[in-house]
Every structure is written in structure tokens, then in C-alpha cells.
Amino acid sequence: MTNDRFDDEEAFHARDRKQSRKERRHAQETDRSKFKKTDIKKESSQLDPALPRGRVVAISGEGAMVENHEGCRCLCSLKGLLKKEKMQAKNLIAVGDFVRFKESAIAHVEERTSYLSRQDITGRKEQLIAVNIDQVLITTSVINPPLKPALIDRYIIAARKGNMHPILIINKMDPLSEASDEELELFQEFLSAYEPLGIPILSVSTTTGLGVEALRSLMKDKSSVFSGQSGVGKSSLINAAFGLSLKTGDLP
Ligand SMILES: Nc1nc2c(ncn2[C@@H]2O[C@H](COP(=O)(O)OP(=O)(O)O)[C@@H](O)[C@H]2O)c(=O)[nH]1
Ligand SMILES: [Mg+2]
Incomplete structure (x- = not known):
């Protein structure tokens, strides 16, 4: 009897926790406050699957060197949206990133499967060394x-x-x-x-x-x-x- 009640309570709290997790996730997903309205438009235009895909093989002050599957290389700059984000992250693009590019500008960075990072000299930000x-x-x-x-x-x-x-x-x-x-x-x-x-x-x-x-x-x-x-x-x-x-x- 005691055990039954205990089980019921456990189930009740589990449901409660599940519900609040769901609500929290929904709030995070719908929170667009970190983007400007114009950026949201730009962001969705970056996902054009017809854009050529390549991998970042080197990064210099001039931009990111991107290599396509045929081994052709193209020096790319960061597009407007990416430049804006660069202000917040230590380095937005890293060697190993898979990207889509358009007119020598990186338009989209694919989700990373792995990363190697270290703290930058200030000790406050993570600096990506290589990804994927x-x-x-x-x-x-x-x-x-x-x-x-x-x-x-x-x-x-x-x-x-x-x-x-x-x-x-x-x-x-x-x-x-x-x-x-x-x-x-x-x-x-x-x-x-x-x-x-x-x-x-x-x-x-x-x-x-x-x-x-x-x-x-x-x-x-x-x-x-x-x-x-x-x-x-x-x-x-x-x-x-x-x-x-x-x-x-x-x-x-
Ligand atoms: N005895 C010996 N020396 C090596 C070996 N591999 C590298 N070295 C020497 O170790 C030194 C440092 O090598 P380097 O490749 O520049 O090291 P890195 O700084 O890790 O890139 C050089 O003088 C190499 O000739 C090895 O297997 N045996
Ligand atoms: Mg060396």
C-alpha cells in the first residue's frame, strides 16, 4: 500500500518534470531575441541546398580557404550575418567546418560533430582549434x-x-x-x-x-x-x- 502511493507520487512528479522540461525547451526554441528580424530572414536564406559545399582547410586574416570535394580551393569571406556573430564568439569559423558558400562568401556553417578548443589568453572565451x-x-x-x-x-x-x-x-x-x-x-x-x-x-x-x-x-x-x-x-x-x-x- 505504502509502496503503491509512493509509486503514484513518483509518477506524478516525473510527469511534472517532463512537462516543465518540454515548456523550457519550447521557450528556448522560440526565443528569437538574440537575432535581429532581418537576420532571421538572412538565416533562412543561408540554407539553400543548391549552394556549393566545401570544407574549411585554413584560416587567415584574409578569410577562410574552402576546398570542395574535387579539391578546388576558394578564399571566402564571412557574410554579413556571420560577421555580426563573430563579435560574440571568439572564432565563428574553424578549420574543418563544412560550409556552403556563394560568390566567395560563406553563407552557412553546418552543425559540428566534434571540436577541439582551448581557452583564449583572457581565459574567458573558448577558442576553436579544429572541428569535425x-x-x-x-x-x-x-x-x-x-x-x-x-x-x-x-x-x-x-x-x-x-x-x-x-x-x-x-x-x-x-x-x-x-x-x-x-x-x-x-x-x-x-x-x-x-x-x-x-x-x-x-x-x-x-x-x-x-x-x-x-x-x-x-x-x-x-x-x-x-x-x-x-x-x-x-x-x-x-x-x-x-x-x-x-x-x-x-x-x-
Ligand atoms: N632521434 C629522433 N629524433 C627525431 C625523431 N622525430 C623527430 N626528431 C627530431 O626532433 C626534432 C623536433 O622535431 P619536429 O618534427 O620539428 O617536432 P614538432 O615541434 O613536434 O613538430 C627535430 O630535430 C627532429 O629531427 C625520431 O623519431 N627520433
Ligand atoms: Mg612542428
Whole structure:
């Protein structure tokens, strides 16, 4: 008997909560106060499916470089509405965005499936680094520069928060024989802590070619971002895997 009444009350409150959630959602959807009336008109005109579609591959002061499915590139500016919104967001368009464009102007930005961001220097706004990315290749070395597990944790958290798969790439495996006992111990501890997490770990070396083929196949048909501190060999890995000649830096 007591249980029945309790169940009834539970059901009653659940209905109540459901109703107020519905009302709140409706109010949010119909709240157009953040748009000017003219913007609403412009906004709906942006959804023209006949407009050419492309992906933002680079951003500079001149605008966004958009590439279509045939590989043709076009430098696009932000249209009026987008410029207005830019005042509120730190960066409205990011590398990886799928957009529609018209007369060299971006008219519409598609909803994003994932994002990688960091706080801007003021610490108040989020700054998008890249969007619609499948995986973050968190690159590290064991010595020179030394392994920094706390930094790796931050990259893993950023990847998971932004809906991307983290993958650990351990580069510079070739000079491991020169590692001190302390460095080797930290590396072993690191492996035994991270292996059970289910995050793929790939050992590579651009010097010997170890794991480069595996890296290439891991990146096939995927959008990837390399992250990792300066000097771990991100540019060298891209060069080794894709035959490019990005500038690589000497360590200080
Ligand atoms: N020993 C060794 N050195 C490497 C390896 N990969 C890169 N380096 C060197 O590490 C330095 C930094 O590489 P770079 O690609 O510029 O690192 P980034 O700052 O992460 O892009 C350069 O001097 C590279 O030649 C490697 O597998 N083994
Ligand atoms: Mg580099």
C-alpha cells in the first residue's frame, strides 16, 4: 500500500518534470531575441541546398580557404550575418567546418560533430582549434623532450570532451637505449597506467621508420589532429608518413 502511493507520487512528479522540461525547451526554441528580424530572414536564406559545399582547410586574416570535394580551393569571406556573430564568439569559423558558400562568401556553417578548443589568453572565451575531427594523435617522446603524463591527460580530456578519439603516439623510440633508469621507469609506469584505458598506443620513430606505415593506415580516411608539446616530432611524423617537407625544429 505504502509502496503503491509512493509509486503514484513518483509518477506524478516525473510527469511534472517532463512537462516543465518540454515548456523550457519550447521557450528556448522560440526565443528569437538574440537575432535581429532581418537576420532571421538572412538565416533562412543561408540554407539553400543548391549552394556549393566545401570544407574549411585554413584560416587567415584574409578569410577562410574552402576546398570542395574535387579539391578546388576558394578564399571566402564571412557574410554579413556571420560577421555580426563573430563579435560574440571568439572564432565563428574553424578549420574543418563544412560550409556552403556563394560568390566567395560563406553563407552557412553546418552543425559540428566534434571540436577541439582551448581557452583564449583572457581565459574567458573558448577558442576553436579544429572541428569535425575524428581522432587526436597525442604525440609524445620519452626523452628529449621528456614524457609529461599530466600534459597527455589534458589532451585526452580535451579529445573526449570534444567527441574525438584519443590515440597515443610515442615517437623517438630510437634513442630509448640512451634513457636513464629514471626515465625508463616512468615510461614503464606510464604504459602500465595507460594501456588498460583502451586508448590505442603506437610506438614510432621517424629516424628508423618504425611504426610509420601503421600510422599512415591509422590516419587513412580519417580527419586527424596532431597535438603534443613542441619538439616531440609532429612535423617530422607528417613528413615521414606523407612525403611532405614541413619545417622541423631543432630542440633548444
Ligand atoms: N632521434 C629522433 N629524433 C627525431 C625523431 N622525430 C623527430 N626528431 C627530431 O626532433 C626534432 C623536433 O622535431 P619536429 O618534427 O620539428 O617536432 P614538432 O615541434 O613536434 O613538430 C627535430 O630535430 C627532429 O629531427 C625520431 O623519431 N627520433
Ligand atoms: Mg612542428
